Amino acid sequence: MLRPHALLLSAAILLGGCATQPAATTRTPAPKPGTAHTRHATLDWVGTYAGVLPCADCPGVREVITLNKDHAYEITTQYVDRGDQLFRRGNVFSWVDGNTIRLEGLGAGPTLYRVGANQLTQLGRDGKVITGPLAARFILKKIAKTRRKRG
Secondary structure: OHHHHHHHHHHHHHHHHOOOOOOOOOOOOOOOOOHHHHHHHHOOOOEEEEEEEOOOOOOOEEEEEEEOOOOEEEEEEEEOOOOOOOEEEEEEEEEOOOOEEEEOOOOOOOOEEEEEOOEEEEEOOOOOEOOOOOHHHHEEEEOOOOOOOOO
């Protein structure tokens, strides 16, 4: 008679030892109000950026992007060694986060760019920085403003 009781008691102890512990709660500090979405306010992002991006079947794609304060943009594209034809498009851009913009109205082309100090970095479709041996060629540098002499 002792045997079934001992067996039940052993099973109860084993099952009690397998009970799940409540998950430890960790507190992640909340971001400071407004920092993530206003980081772009501290960058001098208005201006014109230029560079030669990689191209699968040509020496490169010369690209010039102008970002305006009213969130309008103009992008000019020219395929290197394919003649003088320029492709111009324009629309508006939106801030995805504190330093990433999306160029609206481009369809299937790259639309995400990370805004940095005097540069735009073209991002992959997944929103991540492109890596590898050609990574540096996905960066457009800001063109310095030229001042006109008066008089």
